[in-house]
Amino acid sequence: MSEITVNLHECRHCAGLGTCKNGANESSCLACAKKNELHFWEYDNQDKRKGLMCGSCGGIGKAEPLTERMHNRIPVILAFTLVFGSMLIIFFAAYRDSKFFSELLTFASVIVGSVSGYYFSNKEK
Ligand SMILES: [Zn+2]
Ligand SMILES: [Zn+2]
Secondary structure (H helix, E strand, O other): OOOOOOOOOEOOOOOOOOEOOOOHHHEOOHHHHHHOOOOHHHOOOHHHHEOOEOOOOOOOOEOOOHHHHHHOHHHHHHHHHHHHHHHHHHHHHHHHOOOOHHHHHHHHHHHHHHHHHHHHHHHOO
């Protein structure tokens, strides 16, 4: 069982910590140092570079809502591709009078069901 909800993904950059530790000695990485508006002469300062807010998720440890908006397009495209792809397969199988038609129908309805389930549960809230 995963504790991550549908809408909140653990931040890849900070592993859900909200604090960037991707630099040397658990310090924050350069990208996050820039996001935290550190001056360039402070980049090598280990004290200043430590425990900085993760620039990818804004320090909340979850990739929402900042990245969610960008990543939302990929599942949508994927969902429509899957749905239309499986529909095409069904139509093709029906047209060809395939003996696997019932299996394909079950397979496709599972895909369509899970995709629309994921998509609509994601959209709610
Ligand atoms: Zn993060
Ligand atoms: Zn970082």
